[in-house]
Amino acid sequence: MSDTHQRRAPSFVSSALRVFDLSLGEMLWSRRTIFMALLLSAPVILALVSRIVQAMGVAPLRVNGVRVGGAGIFGMMIWVLFIRFTIPMLGVFYGTSLIADEVDDKTLTYLFTRPVQRGAVLMGKYLAYLVCTTLVVLPSVMIVYFLIVPFPEIAGSFHLLLVDLGIMALGLAAYGALFGLVGTVLKRPLVVGLVFAFGWEQLALLMPGYMRRFTLAYYIQGLVPHAMPSDGVTSLIQAVFAESPTIITCLLSLAVVIVVSLVFGRRAIERREYVLEQ
Amino acid sequence: MKNRTRLFFGIAVGVLVLGLGTGLLASYVGQNFTLIGGNGPDSLSYVPADARMVAFADIRDLANSELRQKMRQFEPSTDTRNKLEAETGIDIERDVDEIVAAAWPGGVSPQSPPLILARGKFDSDNIETLLRQHGATPENYKGKQLFVIADSSHTFAVSFVEDGLVAAGAAAAVRQAIDTKASGTNSVTGNAEVMKLIKDVDDGNAWAVAKFDSLAAGPFPISGLAKELAQQLPPINWVAASGHIDSGVRATVRVEAKDDKSAEDLRQVVRGFMALARLQAGQRAEFTELVNSLELGGQGTTITFGFSVPASLIDTLGHLAEQRRQVAPAPAVPEPAPAPSAPSL
Numbered sequence: 001m002s003d004t005h006q007r008r009a010p011s012f013v014s015s016a017l018r019v020f021d022l023s024l025g026e027m028l029w030s031r032r033t034i035f036m037a038l039l040l041s042a043p044v045i046l047a048l049v050s051r052i053v054q055a056m057g058v059a060p061l062r063v064n065g066v067r068v069g070g071a072g073i074f075g076m077m078i079w080v081l082f083i084r085f086t087i088p089m090l091g092v093f094y095g096t097s098l099i100a101d102e103v104d105d106k107t108l109t110y111l112f113t114r115p116v117q118r119g120a121v122l123m124g125k126y127l128a129y130l131v132c133t134t135l136v137v138l139p140s141v142m143i144v145y146f147l148i149v150p151f152p153e154i155a156g157s158f159h160l161l162l163v164d165l166g167i168m169a170l171g172l173a174a175y176g177a178l179f180g181l182v183g184t185v186l187k188r189p190l191v192v193g194l195v196f197a198f199g200w201e202q203l204a205l206l207m208p209g210y211m212r213r214f215t216l217a218y219y220i221q222g223l224v225p226h227a228m229p230s231d232g233v234t235s236l237i238q239a240v241f242a243e244s245p246t247i248i249t250c251l252l253s254l255a256v257v258i259v260v261s262l263v264f265g266r267r268a269i270e271r272r273e274y275v276l277e278q
Numbered sequence: 279m280k281n282r283t284r285l286f287f288g289i290a291v292g293v294l295v296l297g298l299g300t301g302l303l304a305s306y307v308g309q310n311f312t313l314i315g316g317n318g319p320d321s322l323s324y325v326p327a328d329a330r331m332v333a334f335a336d337i338r339d340l341a342n343s344e345l346r347q348k349m350r351q352f353e354p355s356t357d358t359r360n361k362l363e364a365e366t367g368i369d370i371e372r373d374v375d376e377i378v379a380a381a382w383p384g385g386v387s388p389q390s391p392p393l394i395l396a397r398g399k400f401d402s403d404n405i406e407t408l409l410r411q412h413g414a415t416p417e418n419y420k421g422k423q424l425f426v427i428a429d430s431s432h433t434f435a436v437s438f439v440e441d442g443l444v445a446a447g448a449a450a451a452v453r454q455a456i457d458t459k460a461s462g463t464n465s466v467t468g469n470a471e472v473m474k475l476i477k478d479v480d481d482g483n484a485w486a487v488a489k490f491d492s493l494a495a496g497p498f499p500i501s502g503l504a505k506e507l508a509q510q511l512p513p514i515n516w517v518a519a520s521g522h523i524d525s526g527v528r529a530t531v532r533v534e535a536k537d538d539k540s541a542e543d544l545r546q547v548v549r550g551f552m553a554l555a556r557l558q559a560g561q562r563a564e565f566t567e568l569v570n571s572l573e574l575g576g577q578g579t580t581i582t583f584g585f586s587v588p589a590s591l592i593d594t595l596g597h598l599a600e601q602r603r604q605v606a607p608a609p610a611v612p613e614p615a616p617a618p619s620a621p622s623l
Contacts, residue, residue: 025283069575069582135290142297154304156478160577161301 012123015116019124020131027125027132032093036133039089040140043081047147070149071157077144078164082137083220087168088197090133091175096189098125098180099269108274119266126180126262133172138165163223171220174254177261178216184268216257222250318467318476321395324445324455325380325466331392332466332476333379333486340483341371344525344589348596365412367405374398380466382451393447393455395439402438409436422456424449471516478532479520490514490533511547512540515579525589533581541579548574548583564594 010018027033050060050073061073099122102108111121145161175197182196183189201215212218222245245253319334340346363369374396381392406425410416414425414436424437426449435449439459445452458465466472472487479485513536521529535541552572559569571586 025280028283028286069573069584071577072575075577135287135294139290139293139297142293146297146300151304154301155307156580157577158301158305162298 009115012117012120015120016124016127019111019116019121020127021124023125023128024132027094027128032097035093036090036136039086040136043077043086043144044140044147046077046081047144051147069153071153071160074145074148074157075160077148078141079224082141082164082168083171083224084217086137087171087220088175088201088217090137091172091179092190092193092197094129094133095176095179096183096193098122098129098183100183100189103274112274118270122180122184122265122269123262126176126265129176129180130173133176134169137168137172141165141168167220167223170223170251170254171216174216174220174257177258177265181261181265181268184265184272216254219245219250219253219257223247318473318480319376319378319397321376321378321397321443322467322476323462323465324395324439324459325378325393326382326454326458327464327466327469329380329382329466329469329472330491331379331381331486331488332472333392333488334480334484335377336483337370337374337376337398340523343483343523345523345527345592348592351596365408367401367408368396373400382454391447393445393451395455396444396446397442398444399442400438400444405436405444419453420456420460424452475516475518475532475534479518479530482520482522482529484523485518485520487516487518490517512536512543514540514544526592527587528584529586530582530584532576533583535579535581538579541576541581544581545574545576548581564591567591 053060054070061076099108102111112118141164142161149157179189179193182192186192201217204211204215205217205221318332322332325332368374375398376396378395378397379392380395409425409427412427414427417424417426417435419437422437422439424435427434427436433449434447435452436444436446437452437456439445439456445455447455475487476485479487514533515536516534518532518534519529520532521527533541533544535544552569552574555565555572556569559565567588568585568591571584571588573584574582575584576582
């Protein structure tokens with residue numbers, strides 16, 4: 001009987017895909033989606049306003065009184081709005097909620113009583129997060145690009161957009177995996193995630209020395225093809241301590257973070273005893 | 279998966295595919311323009327592939343521009359133009375439609391003037407007569423007649439290489455230009471690196487593309503400045519400049535640095551100059567519009583810098599120059615010696 005039952009149990013991959021299918025719709029039509037839509041519509045609206053202003057013959061952006069071109073504005077938006085804000089924010093909010101939401105809603109029991117491996121639950125939810133956020137963020141970046149960059153400049157800058165899209169996807173994967181682990185291990189993961197993304201990372205990047213190597217932003221920023229905009233004191237300090245890692249280092253580091261986070265997350269969820277508060 | 283989820287992903291993937299398709303098409307079309315059309319003036323077929331400087335001016339457009347008409351008012355005299363016409367038989371504004379200037383390491387020594395290819399309507403008989411009067415000796419080179427003028431240090435040549443196209447410059451350069459055209463394959467139009475830059479600047483009625491080290495070493499008016507800059511600035515590979523001159527001037531300078539680090543350093547230098555210009559413009563209101571038009575851009579190893587000189591500023595500068603000329607004291611005339619006075623009694 002036991003052998004028959006084991007043979008019927010789905011594999012890790014098919015379990016993860018089943019959880020992915022289940023979680024995708026839930027994730028997409030949750031209240032968080034409204035937050036994500038607001039977060040991602042802001043750059044699109046900004047780009048639209050910039051386009052209208054540009055069409056009226058007025059420079060939409062000036063740095064130290066100097067007019068910035070379309071490709072420059074796009075690069076700046078990628079830096080400031082997406083890389084430094086939207087990607088970590090989505091990673092924190094969605095990543096920490098992968099398991100924590102099930103605990104808070106006391107629905108984790110239903111998943112754990114199914115004949116699937118516990119690790120597959122985390123993996124399926126992580127895949128759902130990745131598909132959901134990627135397919136919302138990347139079209140948003142694409143729309144911003146075509147709104148801001150004039151058509152004649154597209155041929156010269158399109159390859160940079162492709163690099164940007166790759167970096168966004170990689171950033172979402174890295175932040176999601178790390179905060180997925182945090183959400184699996186800790187009880188109040190959102191606070192820890194916010195402190196890490198908007199406290200520790202911002203601070204460590206400004207500090208001289210090797211501390212910045214313990215941030216994800218350091219490796220993601222190392223891949224960005226656009227020049228760092230020197231539009232503020234923070235950027236200026238970062239430029240002073242600029243020490244760009246090589247592309248190979250960045251890619252390897254982010255890959256290690258993703259794999260290690262998922263492996264440890266899987267181990268944690270399989271070993272941890274979740275006590276649901278009544 | 280629910281229908282609305284499917285619909286959402288359909289739209290998201292659709293936006294991505296549409297964007298990627300449009301971008302790839304734009305990139306493909308952009309590259310094709312470089313390879314097939316938009317390759318600058320036809321005279322480039324006389325310029326060898328290893329050209330390190332190519333410049334173009336649409337003389338007809340420039341001569342008819344509003345700015346040129348204004349400049350005529352401020353010209354002190356037409357003596358220089360008349361002298362040139364008397365010596366060469368060419369009135370640049372009347373006879374020449376467009377000019378291409380080029381220099382390359384093999385054919386033009388750093389001290390020689392660049393090869394000039396002028397297209398227009400020329401009175402060839404009159405020009406040939408004038409050239410002979412100035413000591414030019416006719417010479418046949420591969421079916422083209424060259425008029426060679428030799429002085430103590432250089433040998434210059436002028437040739438009507440085509441109907442309505444004159445090549446002038448160092449004799450060796452003119453001969454190489456004829457060879458290049460005859461070969462049909464060794465011209466600069468086959469140099470993808472240079473042609474990409476030319477394609478980018480070909481929208482103006484005057485443009486130039488140059489290897490920065492050739493600018494510093496060449497016989498150009500800015501060579502001294504370029505040499506000084508080369509010592510101070512991060513490594514620069516190519517420089518391309520494009521200007522559109524009508525009632526005002528709209529110009530873009532594009533610099534290709536050796537690497538990303540050099541490009542970023544150069545951007546910082548340009549930003550510094552811009553800040554300085556802005557500071558200066560604060561004291562001179564007439565320059566505000568010019569400073570507000572400054573535009574810095576570019577990605578990777580490319581730095582672009584654009585500016586516009588509005589017609590109003592040119593008017594102001596012209597009037598200032600006119601006022602200065604009027605206020606300037608007349609050349610000193612020696613006072614007549616005092617008449618000898620009669621001795622007093």
